[in-house]
Amino acid sequence: MLSIKSLLAVPFAKSVRKSVLKWVNKPIETQDKVFQQLIKDATKTQFGVDHRFNEITSHEDFVKHVPIRDYEELKPYVERVVAGEENILWKGKPIYFAKTSGTTSGAKYIPITKESMPTHIEAARNAILMYIAETRNSKFVDGKMIFLQGSPVLKEENGIQLGRLSGIVAHYVPKYLQKNRMPSWETNCIEDWETKVEAIVDETLPENMTVISGIPSWVQMYFEKIQERTGQKVGEVFKNFNLFIFGGVNYEPYRAKFENLIGRKVDSIELFPASEGFFAYQDKQGEKGMLLQLNSGIFYEFIKADEFFNESPNRLTIKDVEIGINYVMIISTNAGLWAYNIGDTIQFTSIAPYRVIVSGRIKHFISAFGEHVIGKEVEQALQDAIIDTNIQVSEFTVAPQINPDSGLPFHEWFIEFENAPENLSALAEQIDKSLQQQNSYYLDLIKGKVLQPLKIKSVQKNGFQDYMKSIGKLGGQNKLPRLSNDRKIADTLYALKLTK
Numbered sequence: 217m218l219s220i221k222s223l224l225a226v227p228f229a230k231s232v233r234k235s236v237l238k239w240v241n242k243p244i245e246t247q248d249k250v251f252q253q254l255i256k257d258a259t260k261t262q263f264g265v266d267h268r269f270n271e272i273t274s275h276e277d278f279v280k281h282v283p284i285r286d287y288e289e290l291k292p293y294v295e296r297v298v299a300g301e302e303n304i305l306w307k308g309k310p311i312y313f314a315k316t317s318g319t320t321s322g323a324k325y326i327p328i329t330k331e332s333m334p335t336h337i338e339a340a341r342n343a344i345l346m347y348i349a350e351t352r353n354s355k356f357v358d359g360k361m362i363f364l365q366g367s368p369v370l371k372e373e374n375g376i377q378l379g380r381l382s383g384i385v386a387h388y389v390p391k392y393l394q395k396n397r398m399p400s401w402e403t404n405c406i407e408d409w410e411t412k413v414e415a416i417v418d419e420t421l422p423e424n425m426t427v428i429s430g431i432p433s434w435v436q437m438y439f440e441k442i443q444e445r446t447g448q449k450v451g452e453v454f455k456n457f458n459l460f461i462f463g464g465v466n467y468e469p470y471r472a473k474f475e476n477l478i479g480r481k482v483d484s485i486e487l488f489p490a491s492e493g494f495f496a497y498q499d500k501q502g503e504k505g506m507l508l509q510l511n512s513g514i515f516y517e518f519i520k521a522d523e524f525f526n527e528s529p530n531r532l533t534i535k536d537v538e539i540g541i542n543y544v545m546i547i548s549t550n551a552g553l554w555a556y557n558i559g560d561t562i563q564f565t566s567i568a569p570y571r572v573i574v575s576g577r578i579k580h581f582i583s584a585f586g587e588h589v590i591g592k593e594v595e596q597a598l599q600d601a602i603i604d605t606n607i608q609v610s611e612f613t614v615a616p617q618i619n620p621d622s623g624l625p626f627h628e629w630f631i632e633f634e635n636a637p638e639n640l641s642a643l644a645e646q647i648d649k650s651l652q653q654q655n656s657y658y659l660d661l662i663k664g665k666v667l668q669p670l671k672i673k674s675v676q677k678n679g680f681q682d683y684m685k686s687i688g689k690l691g692g693q694n695k696l697p698r699l700s701n702d703r704k705i706a707d708t709l710y711a712l713k714l715t716k
Contacts, residue, residue, distance in 0.1 A: 222354040222355055222357045222358050225345075225348050225354035225357050226348060226349070226352055226354050228345065229345040229346070229347075229348035229349035229354070230349050232342055232345045232346070232349070233345070233346055233349040236342060236346065236499075236507075239510060239511040240507070240510075240569045241569075243510050243534060243569065243570055244533075244534065244535050246510045246511050247510050247515060247516065247533065247534055250510070250511065250513060250514065250515050251275065251278075251515045251548075253513075253550075254513070254515055254548055254549070254550060255269050255272050255278075257306075257307060257331075257550065258305075258306060258307065258552070258554075260303065260307070261303050261304060261305060261306060261307060261552070262293070262296070262301075262303060262304045262305075263293055263304065263305050263552065263554060267281045267282050267554070268281050269281075275517075275531075275533055278548075278555070279531050282548075282554055282555045283555060284519075284531070284546055284555045284556075284557055285554070285555060285556060285557065286556070286557045286559070287324050287556075290305075290553070290554075290556065293305050294325055294327070297309070297310065297325075297327060297376075297552075298313065298325055298373065298374070298376075299374060300374030300375060300376075304552070305327060305551075305552025305553070305554070306327065306329050306331075306550065306551060306552030308329075308330075309375065309376060310327035310328055310329050310376055310551065310552070311328060311329060311330050311333060311376070311377065312327075312328040312333070312370075312376065312377045312378070312379070312384050313325040313326065313327060313328070313373070313376055313377070313378045313379075314326040314328055314379070314380065314381040314384060314491035315378055315379060315380060316380075316381075316491050324491075325378070326381075326491040326492055326551070326553075327551045327552050327553075328381075328384065328491075328551055329550060329551045329552065331513060331550040331551070332493065332513055332549060332550045332551035333388070335493065335494060335509070335512040335513050335514075335550075336381075336385060336388075336489065336493070336494045337385070337388045338512070339487075339489070339494035339497055339509055339512060340385070340487070340489070340494065340497075342497065343461070343485050343487055343497035343498065343499075344461070344485065346497070346499045346500075346507075347459070347483070347485050347498075347501070350499075350500060350501060351483070351501065353458070353459075353483070355426070355456075355458075356426035356427050356456070356458060356459050357396070357426075358396075358426070359396065359423075359424045359425060359426025359427070359456050360396055360397075360398050360420070360423040360424055360425050360426065360427075361396050361397055361398065361425075361426065361427035361428075361429070362397075362398045362399065362416070362420060362425060362427070362428050362429065362430075363382075363386075363397065363398075363429045363430065364416070364428075364429065364430030364431070364434050364435055364438060365380075365382030365383065365385070365386060365404065365430065366379070366380030366381075366382040366383040367379070367380065367383050367404060367405050367406070367407055368383040368384075368386035368387060368401065368404055368405065369383065369405050370383065370384065370387075381489070381490075381491045383404075386404060398416075398419060398420055398423065398425075399415065399416045399419050399420070400419060403415045403416055403419055409434075409690045409691025410690070410691075412691065413434075413437055413438055413441055413691075414441065416438060417438065417441045417442060417445060420442075421442070421445065421446070421453070423454075424454070424456055425454040425456070425457050426454075426456045426457055426458060426459065427457075427459045427460075427461065428454075428457060428459075428460055428461070429460070429461035429462065430462065431462065431463065431464040431465060431695060432462050432464075432465055432467055432470040432474070433465065433470070433611060433680075433695065433696065434691055435460075435462065435474075436470065436473065436474065436477070436610065437681065439474070439477040439478070440477065443477060449477065449478060449479030449480075450477050450478045450479065451478040451479040451480045451482070452479060457478070457482060458482050458483060459482060459483050459484070459485070460474070460482050460483070460484040460485075461484070461485045461487065462484060462485075462486060462487065463486060463487035463488060463489050464489075464695055465695050466573075466574065466591075466592070466595050467484065467486060468595060468596075468599050469595055469598060469599065469609055469612070470609075472602070472607075472608050472609075473608045473609065473610060473634050476608060476634070476635075483501065484498075485497065485498050486498040486506055487506070488506050488572070488574060490558060490560075492547060492549065492551070492553055492556065492558050493509075493512065493513075493514045493547060493549050493551070493553075494509060494512065495508065495509055495514070495545075495547075495572075496508045496509055496571075496572055497509075499569075499571075503565075503566070503571065504565045504566075504571070504573065505564070505565030505566055505571030505572055505573050506571055506572055506573070507569060507570070507571055508534075508569075508570040508571065508572050510534070510570065513549055513550035513551075514547050514548070514549045514550075515547070515548040515549075516533070516534060516545060516546070516547060517531045517532065517533060517545075517546040517547075517548075517555065518531075518532045518533075518534075518536075518537050518543035518544070518545060518546065518562075519531055519532070519543060519544045519546060520532075520541060520542070520543060520544075521542040521543060521544055521561050521578060521590070522542070522588065524544045524578060531546065531555075534567075534570055537564050537567065537570075538564065538567075539563075539564045539565065539566065539567060540563055540564070541563060541564070542561050542562075542563055542575050542576075542590060542592075543561060543562055543563070543564075544557060544560075544561055544578050545558060545560055545561070545562050546558075557578070559577050559578055559579060560574055560576075560577060560578070561574070561575045561576050561577065561578055561590065561591075562574055562575060563575045563592070573592070575590060575591060575592035576590040576591025576592055576698065576699075577591065577697070580697045580698060580699055580700065581699065581701060582614060582615070582616050582627060582699050582700070582701050583701060584616035584618055584625070584701060585616075585625065585661055585666055585667060586657060586661070587655065587657045587658040587661055587667070588655070588657050589614075589627070589651065589655055589657075589658055589699065590699075591698040591699060593651060593654045593655055594614050594651070594698055594699055595698060596650065596654060597647045597648075597650035597651040597654065598612065598631075598647055600646070600647075600650040601643055601646035601647040601649075601650060602643075605637070606635055607633065607635055607636070607637045607643065608633065608634035608635040609631055609632070609633060609634065610632040610633065610634045610677075610680070611631075611632045611675075611680040611696060612629060612630060612631040612632065612675075612698070613629075613630050613680075613696055613697060613698060613699060613700070613705055613706075614627055614628070614629050614630070614670075614698065614699040614700075615627070615628050615630070615699070615700050615702070615703050615705060615706035616628070616701065616702075616703070617671075617703075617706075618703075623668055624665065624666070624667055624668040625666075625667055625668070626667055626668045626669065626670055626671055627667070627670040627671075628670070628671055628672075628673060628706060629644070629647065629670055629671070629672045629673065630672075630673050630675050630705075630706065630709055630715065631672055631673075631674060631675060632674075632675040632676070632677065632678075632679050632680050633674060636674065640672045640674070643672060644669065644670055644671060644672045645669065647670060647672075648662075648669040648670050651670070673709075673715045673716075674715065674716040675709065675714055675715055675716070676714055676715070676716050679709065679714035679715070680696055680714075682712065682714055683696075683705070683708060683709060683712065683714060684696065686708065686712060687708070
């Protein structure tokens with residue numbers, strides 16, 4: 217028997233879908249309105265004065281006055297905001313800083329304003345409502361929902377609350393979901409990830425869990441603990457679990473492992489959230505890609521990834537993009553980020569409406585020999601190689617081996633198997649074949665005897681968790697890079713004796 221809450225969810229979801237479709241059907245006009253509003257609201261800020269926002273009426277003007285920046289280049293402005301100054305990047309002060317761990321910059325402080333915060337919450341809510349509107353499945357709202365996230369404990373710095381994005385968002389769970397939401401506040405506040413996962417298992421085992429959400433690698437850890445404790449598949453323990461919500465990494469490399477841990481297929485919703493903004497969510501079950509949020513106080517620009525490091529790369533708006541091209545995504549937002557490079561690369565899977573997939577990171581690639589191999593390609597190659605086999609992969613990363621003991625250089629794959637192949641060399645051959653088909657530069661280097669085909673090194677069980685722990689990045693929003701253009705990860709795996 218459906219509760220009143222689940223009965224009301226369907227008409228509410230349909231009405232939200234209607235309002236979403238209004239801007240979806242006017243994408244270019246919607247983005248133009250967002251652009252004009254952003255410029256207007258920030259004209260009198262320090263950044264707006266420095267970059268002559270009063271002279272900007274078009275995207276061409278914006279390109280002329282506002283160069284692309286990453287965090288390091290925007291840092292002088294951010295530091296003034298952190299120090300408590302007002303009207304620097306955006307009017308007034310931010311209400312939060314989302315603290316993230318940067319690779320080169322140390323800690324990064326990403327501003328969240330009273331204008332930008334609601335867009336994070338609305339997009340997360342709409343992702344679920346669009347699913348309900350499409351499937352009419354609303355039964356799950358009566359069960360318990362778990363969101364694996366960072367600690368909600370916030371600190372204050374010069375009148376601004378500081379914490380992890382997922383911890384900040386925890387303060388905005390709507391009242392009608394608070395009774396259903398898990399884990400408890402006390403458990404969510406546990407900082408040590410391994411202790412936290414054990415506590416989450418304790419709390420959730422007796423409950424009717426219907427929705428589970430989080431980054432796949434950390435949800436996997438939770439599922440494995442459930443299985444260890446009970447000796448049962450997750451789908452048997454939680455008989456009504458039927459919706460998995462995830463973001464942060466491509467799910468495909470985890471899919472077979474998850475279906476094995478759960479014991480059956482469940483629906484899933486993919487999200488593309490970040491501290492800098494909630495960019496996209498999966499709006500249809502049968503469609504590839506996530507709906508780009510064009511009406512969320514974010515103005516988007518796109519640069520072809522292979523032109524990104526040119527002196528003056530062409531900055532495109534959505535009206536100029538094409539399907540299947542690898543773009544670096546640049547954002548300007550109502551949190552005061554301007555022509556900001558978030559570091560992610562995306563590809564459009566559709567332009568009516570505009571849907572995207574995350575293809576990797578502009579810094580996460582291998583081009584030690586000019587091969588330009590990106591994250592999406594290595595994930596696809598692995599997927600192609602293990603399809604229709606019983607091989608299951610827990611985690612993997614790839615690095616160049618420039619100076620092997622003998623023979624030509626090669627790409628070295630570090631793979632942690634749940635169910636390993638009998639013949640590693642045969643798997644390596646299949647992965648290499650797919651990579652050559654996808655990437656013509658890589659194919660030419662293999663054919664030209666500059667590189668030899670890739671080699672696989674097995675990583676011991678939980679080896680990647682041990683690696684993340686060793687660098688202080690176990691749990692939370694931390695993700696293992698799929699590939700690197702250096703051997704920092706590879707050398708650490710060897711040094712810690714995590715390979716077999």
